Amino acid sequence: MPPKYSGKCHCGDVTYVANGAPKIIAKCHCNECRRLSGTGHTIGAMFRISDVTIKGKLSKYKYVSAMNSEVTKAFCSNCGSPVYGANTRLPDHLTISLGTMDEANGLNVEVVIFERDKQKWDCVAPGTPSFETQPDWKPTV
Numbered sequence: 001m002p003p004k005y006s007g008k009c010h011c012g013d014v015t016y017v018a019n020g021a022p023k024i025i026a027k028c029h030c031n032e033c034r035r036l037s038g039t040g041h042t043i044g045a046m047f048r049i050s051d052v053t054i055k056g057k058l059s060k061y062k063y064v065s066a067m068n069s070e071v072t073k074a075f076c077s078n079c080g081s082p083v084y085g086a087n088t089r090l091p092d093h094l095t096i097s098l099g100t101m102d103e104a105n106g107l108n109v110e111v112v113i114f115e116r117d118k119q120k121w122d123c124v125a126p127g128t129p130s131f132e133t134q135p136d137w138k139p140t141v
């Protein structure tokens with residue numbers, strides 16, 4: 001049976017279920033992720049939009065990324081927990097904030113991106129492939 005991941009925001013207004021294994025799990029140190037998260041990075045698990053069901057009221061914030069694509073960050077309208085991000089570069093996918101998952105102990109960060117923006121006070125897991133910016137990678141399915 002394919003894996004299934006459930007999650008929720010801090011207040012519980014927003015819940016989701018994602019079906020199947022994530023396409024990739026990336027830790028991003030870019031300046032946008034730093035400010036939006038209020039910490040040194042975000043960690044996101046990418047799924048096909050059609051594999052994810054989300055319930056609850058989300059607010060959305062959009063901006064144009066350093067790579068010139070439009071990024072949407074969706075967060076709980078009540079508690080502000082970042083739930084997912086989407087990017088027009090990969091319109092069929094979204095990236096769920098790993099910290100909102102109920103049970104993600106079987107998952108690992110597979111790639112570190114935008115390492116050039118990493119702050120000295122944050123760290124990279126040793127042995128994780130890292131990229132200066134964003135590799136030109138796209139999911140195959």
Ligand SMILES: [Zn+2]
Nearest residue numbers: 009011076079
């Ligand atoms: Zn909430």
Ligand SMILES: [Zn+2]
Nearest residue numbers: 028029030033
């Ligand atoms: Zn980022």
